[in-house]
Amino acid sequence: MLVMSFLIVCVNVNSPVDEFKHMKVTFLGTGTCVDTSKAQSCILIEGEETKILVDVGVGAFVRLNDKIDEIDAVLLTHNHLDHNGDLLALLKARWLKGANELLIFGPIGTKAFLDSLFEAYAYLRRKPKFKVSEEREFEIGEFKVRTIPTRHSIVSQAYVIESDGKRIVVSGDTSPFRELMEVECDVLIHEMSLPSGKSEDHTTPENFAEVLPFCKAKVVYLTHMYPHAYEVKDKIVEQLKSVRNDIEFRIAEDLMSFEV
Numbered sequence: 001m002l003v004m005s006f007l008i009v010c011v012n013v014n015s016p017v018d019e020f021k022h023m024k025v026t027f028l029g030t031g032t033c034v035d036t037s038k039a040q041s042c043i044l045i046e047g048e049e050t051k052i053l054v055d056v057g058v059g060a061f062v063r064l065n066d067k068i069d070e071i072d073a074v075l076l077t078h079n080h081l082d083h084n085g086d087l088l089a090l091l092k093a094r095w096l097k098g099a100n101e102l103l104i105f106g107p108i109g110t111k112a113f114l115d116s117l118f119e120a121y122a123y124l125r126r127k128p129k130f131k132v133s134e135e136r137e138f139e140i141g142e143f144k145v146r147t148i149p150t151r152h153s154i155v156s157q158a159y160v161i162e163s164d165g166k167r168i169v170v171s172g173d174t175s176p177f178r179e180l181m182e183v184e185c186d187v188l189i190h191e192m193s194l195p196s197g198k199s200e201d202h203t204t205p206e207n208f209a210e211v212l213p214f215c216k217a218k219v220v221y222l223t224h225m226y227p228h229a230y231e232v233k234d235k236i237v238e239q240l241k242s243v244r245n246d247i248e249f250r251i252a253e254d255l256m257s258f259e260v
């Protein structure tokens with residue numbers, strides 16, 4: 001009996017890899033530019049070998065804790081402050097800690113944006129190690145990534161991130177559109193900035209409901225909710241459920257995690 005229990009303990013200790021799914025996703029920041037109780041947009045995606053961030057808005061830096069020098073890449077959806085405001089803080093900290101080169105991906109204009117940051121902070125020029133890419137499709141470690149241009153007030157893109165057959169989609173800021181909803185994926189992380197009405201560059205329950213019939217995801221996390229949207233989050237979920245009762249809608253909160 002004793003021998004049996006010892007064996008069982010050994011098996012459990014030696015096989016954590018079997019239990020690891022393909023991607024662990026943690027919302028480090030789900031807030032917007034006016035929130036003071038949440039960090040701004042930032043999602044950590046961890047594979048067995050690789051760690052990436054999608055966006056790194058203001059406040060995300062303090063949520064990284066001991067992972068500052070473990071991040072392999074930052075994927076920017078667009079260059080608004082609530083999505084890239086802590087990028088320079090991350091780069092500077094990594095320089096001081098002697099971290100490896102950080103890969104930065106973003107839409108057209110991201111290279112020029114980085115150049116302008118180092119124009120402004122001349123004392124940091126050529127200190128942090130990083131490489132900027134505006135490629136539309138790329139690989140980082142075990143992650144395969146492709147981008148889809150989105151509908152926002154400046155050039156911006158969603159990310160489709162895949163690892164070993166599992167796939168998640170991150171919308172960034174956008175008004176919702178059919179092509180994005182039609183991507184086959186396990187989880188869709190979509191913005192829901194506004195509580196009602198029409199918008200050309202953000203999501204509301206009404207414009208989301210129009211394209212929801214095309215949604216391929218079984219689980220949808222809603223994030224980037226302005227306070228007046230967050231206040232009525234339950235009502236928003238009810239509205240969406242009335243269109244697609246087969247989808248599980250979840251409200252993303254800072255530090256919430258899930259695995260696929």
Ligand SMILES: [Zn+2]
Binds near residue numbers: 078080152173
């Ligand atoms: Zn934006």
Ligand SMILES: [Zn+2]
Binds near residue numbers: 080083173
């Ligand atoms: Zn935003």
